[in-house]
Amino acid sequence: MQVLIVEDNAELAASIAEFLELQGVCCDFAYNGSTGLKLASEHDYDIILLDLMLPKLNGIEVCHELRQKGCDKPVLMLTAIDTETDQLAGFRAGVDDYVAKPCPMPLLWARLEALYRRSKGHSSVLRVGALELNRDSRRVVREGREICLTPTEWKILECLMMNRGKVVSRIDIEDYVWPDQEADPGRLNVHLHGLRKALDKPFDYPLVHTRTGVGVMIDDASR
Template sequence: MGISVLLVEDDFDLAAAVAGSLEIEGIACDHASNGVHGLELATTNKYDVLLLDVMLPRMSGVNLCEKLRRNGVDTPVLMLTALDSLDDKIAGFNAGTDDYLPKPFEMEELLLRIRALSRRRSSQTRKLTVADLEMNLDTHEAFRQGTPLPLTPTEWKILEELALNSPKVVTRERLEHAVWDDSETSSSLLKVYINKLRKKVDAPPFAPMIHTVPGVGIVLKAEDGNEQ
């Protein structure tokens, strides 16, 4: 299977040149012209490498990278930037980028870096964070304000699915599929696990984060919501 990349770049001439060169080399390239669209594509689709311009409309490349890392996306990130100061690089690496390529660049060097990054997943992130809840994806440990939450494997799967989609509502059917695949389960079983999870995640003194949206599903977020 070939390499696929997402290019988030607001310079349409540069984007067209990069995409054209990559496709000649057999590398599939999607394009977004602003950070918000880039975030949507990067969280919806699977890519081998993300190419992010630093200065983007609606959301900078650094902020985009940081949001992806917080959402547990470990796709390698190559930052394309005209900003080449040490402080800019430090900010990017702290946000979770894997490599930098200053503009202007040679297409051959871009290709070399893409191929190198595509052979590995990023080591910059293995965490999910929602408000004061943190989940370590390597150790399967969860914390609220640094306090460990003793979760069972099933409770972890439910919480992980909720965190990956936060602040969107997750339907009960999707939760059941995420935990039990296509095995037949009763809705009451999911309800039992949700109640157990609430007792751990939302135990005092923590503010409730797991909310039921009647007729829709379950949502994980910091704000108060409708519960039943």
């Protein structure tokens, strides 16, 4: 995913980029509306993260100009002024979604992911064999049976299913589930144990596999 961050607060822009880069996102920057409009017009970004209050051109003006030029890329607007009037003006200008500042980084990432999936026509459903994870309904089903998971177990499973058939290092799992916290191997072990108990124990064969010294993977090839 390639994201253009148009935000005049350089410290905030750097913090957002640092978090997004941990998720594998490539970020570019503009610190005023005029530069943001120029970059968004000249480059093929997947998503434009656009502040409302900007020097030279505000976010609504930038979005309006982009839509007039035929740009159909998703625009997620950041605003410290979370009012209905501003949101309506933004939607009329072509904004796809809003996030009010200060915004927790995991929520910002969830909004970006949702916009990216819709723009690319990606399904909100991940599948591994008879296992299905629905990101919209937050349901997990295996062989027709609904699996109850904690939010943390759900996030670990999502990370593994996004990398189906690949070994995911413990560090990468921890960065995905707890991006703003220090690693704690014991904590991950506890949640992996809970995930296996809920996901594999009631069934004939396991889906979650540990590769000692390498990481964890999910696969149904061991049936």
